[in-house]
Amino acid sequence: MNEVSLWTGFWPFTPERFAIWVGAILTLCIYSFLYRDNPFYKFAEHLLVGVSAGYWALIYWNANIVGQLLVPVLRGGVLLPLVPGVLGLLMFTRFFPRFAWISRYAIAFYVGGYAGLAIPSYMQARVLAQVHAAMAPTVSITAALLLIGLICSLLYFFFSREHKGVLGGASRIGIWFLMVGFGASFGYTVMARVSLLIGRMQFLFRDWLGLIR
Amino acid sequence: MRREIPLIITFVAGFVQLVDFFVPHPLVANAASELRQWSVIVIAASIVLGIGNLLRIHLFERIPRRTAGWPYSIVLLAGMFAMMITGLVWGVGEGTPFNYLFRHLKVHLDMTMFALLAFFIASAAYRAFRVRNWEATLLLLAAVIVMLGRVPLGSLLTRGLPTALQLPVVTEWIMNVPNMIGFRGIMMGAAMGVMAMGLRIILGIERAYLGGE
Structure with missing residues (x-):
């Protein structure tokens, strides 16, 4: 019965049906790792690395090298993008140990830029906005919990004094909030993974084998 | 020269981004925006460098020296070149071979790999909880x-x-x-x-x- 179902699923041959078969075989190759590491899993794993590398390289190439460098320089006659183009080329000196230090110029450029960008944006979005949200001007148990919990959680990370007395008590309450947070995140992650697993099972049993509708 | 110039580049690149946040002047805003654009090109070059490194390791080291698991290097390179060549020749839009490979290879492999974590996260939970x-x-x-x-x-x-x-x-x-x-x-x-x-x-x-x- 299953054999008939499989062949009806494969024939007549179309690119979509071929793709479903390839996807199903690769899915099984990856799940074979649940038994132990084996050549089928290694095949799928290396294919994933290669395909991902090729995918991202092309996306970056098209969007940034072609879109921001080659098109403006060659078609628009703008010469300024040549500066980062040269900096980018300097990165390739890493292949020659004698000249590898030159690549520091490019690394320094984007590390410095990111550091400068991160300071105000982190201060604004991850400190001030969070303090503002934690100090909501409403009187409720939730609002009080949000403020007291945040202070206690932050006190747990205050290591300049020994955690004894009031500081010890507050940091202990902070740990409780952190533990609930970790547990909740763990549960959330598990459910996300299980939902992906259900998706894969649906693909195998519905799209490939046609056993469920 | 080897350390001083990179330190100066870091300072200038970071300082311009910082000043942009505090000084709302078009001159500063334009300079900061231009430098951010440059960073995008330099980062894209580092992705291309990564591809070059993959080629160096697999094509010029692992395969010629027949190191353990070298046939998987061929799988990795085949996947990478398949994505890059299809993307460069036919583009990356809807209905292109690149998009076909993305939907039927990368998406399946990615989803299955993440779904595989459901099993390992469950066994981790047993130990942690x-x-x-x-x-x-x-x-x-x-x-x-x-x-x-x-x-x-x-x-x-x-x-x-x-x-x-x-x-x-x-x-x-x-x-x-x-x-x-x-x-x-x-x-x-x-x-x-x-x-x-x-x-x-x-x-x-x-x-x-x-x-x-």
Whole structure:
């Protein structure tokens, strides 16, 4: 019965049906790792690395090298993008140990830029906005919990004094909030993974084998 | 020359981004925006460098030397070239071979690899969730409630209870209050770390990113 179902699923041959078969075989190759590491899993794993590398390289190439460098320089006659183009080329000196230090110029450029960008944006979005949200001007148990919990959680990370007395008590309450947070995140992650697993099972049993509708 | 120029580049690149936040002048805004555009090109070049490194390791080292598992290097390179060549020749839009490979190879492999984690996360949970003390109990309870609250079973089990005690409602509360408190504390602590590190980098105190010598 299953054999008939499989062949009806494969024939007549179309690119979509071929793709479903390839996807199903690769899915099984990856799940074979649940038994132990084996050549089928290694095949799928290396294919994933290669395909991902090729995918991202092309996306970056098209969007940034072609879109921001080659098109403006060659078609628009703008010469300024040549500066980062040269900096980018300097990165390739890493292949020659004698000249590898030159690549520091490019690394320094984007590390410095990111550091400068991160300071105000982190201060604004991850400190001030969070303090503002934690100090909501409403009187409720939730609002009080949000403020007291945040202070206690932050006190747990205050290591300049020994955690004894009031500081010890507050940091202990902070740990409780952190533990609930970790547990909740763990549960959330598990459910996300299980939902992906259900998706894969649906693909195998519905799209490939046609056993469920 | 080897260290001083990179430190100057870091300072200038970081300082311009910092000043852009505090000085709302078009001259500064234009300079900062141009430098951000440049960073995008330099980062794209580093992705191309990564591809070059993959080629060096697999095509010029592992395959010619027939090191253990070298046939998998061929699989990796085949996947990478397939994506890059199809993308370069036919483009990356809807209905192109690149898009076909993305939908039927990369998406399947990615989803299955992430879904595989469901099994390992379950075995990790078994080890981590032993009730040893009060904190571990909180972790366990939060995770179990969130997991049950996200599936129909959770709502079925607590159907007869008052609305505030039903698992989906409790889950929502855990995610929005204790989970939020814990992660707000961690986020603020991490943000302060990023800002401190950013300042150290811009001022040239932190130099680890420049490597040895």
